[in-house]
Amino acid sequence: MSKSNNVYKDAFNRCLRLLDETQSLPSEPELGTLLGVSRTTVRSILSRMEETGLIAWNKRNKTVLRGPRPEDFFPEEETDSLAEIIERSFMRRLLAGGAEAGMQINELELAREIGVGTTSVREFLIRFSRFGLIEKRRNSHWVLKGFTRAFALELTEIREMFELRSAAAFAALPEDSAVWADLDRLEIDHRRLASDIANRFNEFSELDERFHRLIHRASHNRFIVDFYDVIAMIFHYHYQWNKAEERQRNEVAVQEHLAYIAALKSRDPGKVDAACRKHLKSARQTLLSSIPEGRQAQPADGTLSGTFARA
Amino acid sequence: MSKSNNVYKDAFNRCLRLLDETQSLPSEPELGTLLGVSRTTVRSILSRMEETGLIAWNKRNKTVLRGPRPEDFFPEEETDSLAEIIERSFMRRLLAGGAEAGMQINELELAREIGVGTTSVREFLIRFSRFGLIEKRRNSHWVLKGFTRAFALELTEIREMFELRSAAAFAALPEDSAVWADLDRLEIDHRRLASDIANRFNEFSELDERFHRLIHRASHNRFIVDFYDVIAMIFHYHYQWNKAEERQRNEVAVQEHLAYIAALKSRDPGKVDAACRKHLKSARQTLLSSIPEGRQAQPADGTLSGTFARA
DNA sequence: AAAATGTTTTTTCACGATAAAAGACATTAC
DNA sequence: GTAATGTCTTTTATCGTGAAAAAACATTTT
Numbered sequence: 001m002s003k004s005n006n007v008y009k010d011a012f013n014r015c016l017r018l019l020d021e022t023q024s025l026p027s028e029p030e031l032g033t034l035l036g037v038s039r040t041t042v043r044s045i046l047s048r049m050e051e052t053g054l055i056a057w058n059k060r061n062k063t064v065l066r067g068p069r070p071e072d073f074f075p076e077e078e079t080d081s082l083a084e085i086i087e088r089s090f091m092r093r094l095l096a097g098g099a100e101a102g103m104q105i106n107e108l109e110l111a112r113e114i115g116v117g118t119t120s121v122r123e124f125l126i127r128f129s130r131f132g133l134i135e136k137r138r139n140s141h142w143v144l145k146g147f148t149r150a151f152a153l154e155l156t157e158i159r160e161m162f163e164l165r166s167a168a169a170f171a172a173l174p175e176d177s178a179v180w181a182d183l184d185r186l187e188i189d190h191r192r193l194a195s196d197i198a199n200r201f202n203e204f205s206e207l208d209e210r211f212h213r214l215i216h217r218a219s220h221n222r223f224i225v226d227f228y229d230v231i232a233m234i235f236h237y238h239y240q241w242n243k244a245e246e247r248q249r250n251e252v253a254v255q256e257h258l259a260y261i262a263a264l265k266s267r268d269p270g271k272v273d274a275a276c277r278k279h280l281k282s283a284r285q286t287l288l289s290s291i292p293e294g295r296q297a298q299p300a301d302g303t304l305s306g307t308f309a310r311a
Numbered sequence: 312m313s314k315s316n317n318v319y320k321d322a323f324n325r326c327l328r329l330l331d332e333t334q335s336l337p338s339e340p341e342l343g344t345l346l347g348v349s350r351t352t353v354r355s356i357l358s359r360m361e362e363t364g365l366i367a368w369n370k371r372n373k374t375v376l377r378g379p380r381p382e383d384f385f386p387e388e389e390t391d392s393l394a395e396i397i398e399r400s401f402m403r404r405l406l407a408g409g410a411e412a413g414m415q416i417n418e419l420e421l422a423r424e425i426g427v428g429t430t431s432v433r434e435f436l437i438r439f440s441r442f443g444l445i446e447k448r449r450n451s452h453w454v455l456k457g458f459t460r461a462f463a464l465e466l467t468e469i470r471e472m473f474e475l476r477s478a479a480a481f482a483a484l485p486e487d488s489a490v491w492a493d494l495d496r497l498e499i500d501h502r503r504l505a506s507d508i509a510n511r512f513n514e515f516s517e518l519d520e521r522f523h524r525l526i527h528r529a530s531h532n533r534f535i536v537d538f539y540d541v542i543a544m545i546f547h548y549h550y551q552w553n554k555a556e557e558r559q560r561n562e563v564a565v566q567e568h569l570a571y572i573a574a575l576k577s578r579d580p581g582k583v584d585a586a587c588r589k590h591l592k593s594a595r596q597t598l599l600s601s602i603p604e605g606r607q608a609q610p611a612d613g614t615l616s617g618t619f620a621r622a
Numbered sequence: 623a624a625a626a627t628g629t630t631t632t633t634t635c636a637c638g639a640t641a642a643a644a645g646a647c648a649t650t651a652c
Numbered sequence: 653g654t655a656a657t658g659t660c661t662t663t664t665a666t667c668g669t670g671a672a673a674a675a676a677c678a679t680t681t682t
Contacts, residue, residue, distance in 0.1 A: 001636075001637065002670050004636085028627070029625085037450075038674040040675080082635080107664070108664080109663090117638075119636060139665085140663085151533075154534060221469065223443060223541075226441075226443065313639085313640050313667060314665045315642080318643065338655080338656060338657090349645070351643055354657090354658090371651080371656065419632080419633055420633090428666055428668075429634080429668095430667070431666065434665095434666095450674075
């Protein structure tokens with residue numbers, strides 16, 4: 001089957017949404033930049049839009065004939081990249097329980113269960129290994145290290161080290177740096193969210209990532225910036241998984257962020273340090289409380305069929 | 312061609328060296344553990360040893376008939392794994408010069424030049440990406456970030472953060488921890504090397520890695536331990552590449568290590584911190600001095616054929 | 623002539639296939 | 653009955669192949 005055309009389908013859907021706003025589409029290169037795809041893909045999109053009567057296309061003229069209808073869109077599930085499909089599938093298994101430290105991961109079986117080739121699974125596992133949750137035995141299988149309390153503690157230890165340093169670097173940035181405008185924008189978004197937290201509390205996770213990435217970037221250190229991928233990934237699944245008291249947790253976090261932002265704006269190293277520490281401490285608590293320590297217990301004779309097999 | 316049998320060949324060579332020391336070989340499972348391979352591979356090795364008249368093999372009896380001769384060994388270059396071959400080849404290109412920040416890396420061409428399949432190259436690049444020297448453009452090529460001064464500074468910043476913390480944790484380890492014996496052994500090896508530094512200075516890099524890995528392990532943090540892979544990789548190639556004043560540099564480093572070891576043994580946090588800082592500072596200097604800042608300059612019309620192409 | 627469109631080439635992504643290596647099961651030896 | 657050997661099965665490592673997507677080149681339009 002070689003390669004799915006999800007890049008095309010996803011870009012097509014995004015292009016459809018663009019149609020609502022304008023009378024005619026821009027040039028091919030411009031569309032390419034806008035959608036983040038090559039001109040080859042842009043032309044495929046335009047071809048289909050012409051075929052389905054969405055636009056009239058003649059060279060530079062791309063006139064919108066009608067607005068997009070629901071049936072024009074490709075189904076959501078066809079727009080995901082293989083890597084995303086594998087990651088979701090893998091994480092579901094990992095968090096579903098019954099996946100404990102020490103278990104073996106079987107590439108072939110994982111591939112079969114998800115319905116993809118082994119190569120894609122192998123590449124996924126290699127990429128995923130940097131998150132510290134799995135480990136490769138040379139010439140042999142992968143071993144699951146488990147989403148344990150130890151993992152969470154090690155992760156947060158580094159996070160705190162990195163963020164304290166980044167926050168200090170942030171506060172020391174010159175007055176005319178562009179980051180202060182970014183920070184202002186974030187502050188406004190935080191205030192907006194805070195004022196309607198009862199309804200929009202689930203929008204916090206996106207804001208959270210934006211905020212912390214901005215701070216980490218101030219370190220000007222690629223290892224610190226890259227490490228935030230690990231945190232983001234863990235928190236992403238953590239948010240999906242642990243919905244207990246979500247509203248209240250996020251409400252607290254928004255307030256901590258606002259205090260943290262104020263401290264940064266004051267540019268007082270002591271205040272920054274204190275606000276940063278306070279927020280990181282409660283973030284750690286939140287993460288730790290979501291890890292049931294009792295998960296280690298398991299039926300001793302479990303015929304663990306599936307991807308994760310007893311070692 | 313599917314898969315080379317380098318695991319077998321490498322294990323065979325190592326097994327040959329074992330032959331020199333004993334009259335008869337141990338059981339198959341035991342040999343497997345000793346060589347770090349499966350019994351399947353052990354049996355292939357024994358088969359060949361029987362065929363070439365090295366041993367007489369009858370079930371449990373594996374009598375050594377003669378010592379190994381040079382022609383019994385497989386050639387060194389056939390014992391390397393594909394991953395090693397690709398890494399060496401890639402690093403040679405990277406350090407050979409003409410490889411600057413911003414250049415594109417072409418999987419297909421790299422694969423052709425090395426004479427391997429694209430899959431292996433892809434997997435190598437994914438694994439290698441965690442070192443922070445290359446970066447992937449989604450759905451497109453890899454970009455070389457370059458072995459620059461900025462890279463070295465970012466690397467050492469993290470290293471210093473991690474090692475200071477690890478060293479402090481090390482010194483706080485209980486008296487009965489096994490690490491103190493490891494440290495004693497390392498101290499002895501350092502003294503031995505110091506006493507004959509004029510001849511054995513090139514043995515330092517191996518000792519260096521052993522020492523720092525021991526310290527990092529005291530952090531009990533997988534991210535810190537794993538990060539040492541980045542440092543080890545960089546220093547590995549750096550040692551091969553920059554031979555200038557190697558003897559003198561290593562001589563200094565050995566003495567710093569000894570002072571560092573003494574500080575750890577004193578378990579005085581202040582002394583540990585000072586000794587660690589001092590050594591890390593000179594390590595950073597060594598690394599920085601080996602990066603010629605002028606490497607940015609390049610002929611403007613360079614027809615950069617090969618793996619790294621102008622962006 | 624700068625920037626678009628039209629066309630062709632190259633590269634990336636993903637698969638199935640195959641030999642090497644690991645692992646599991648069955649049998650024999652001590 | 654434990655631990656080895658002998659045999660068979662499964663998994664991993666690697667390649668070649670082909671479609672999707674990008675990139676390069678050629679031509680037209682403004």
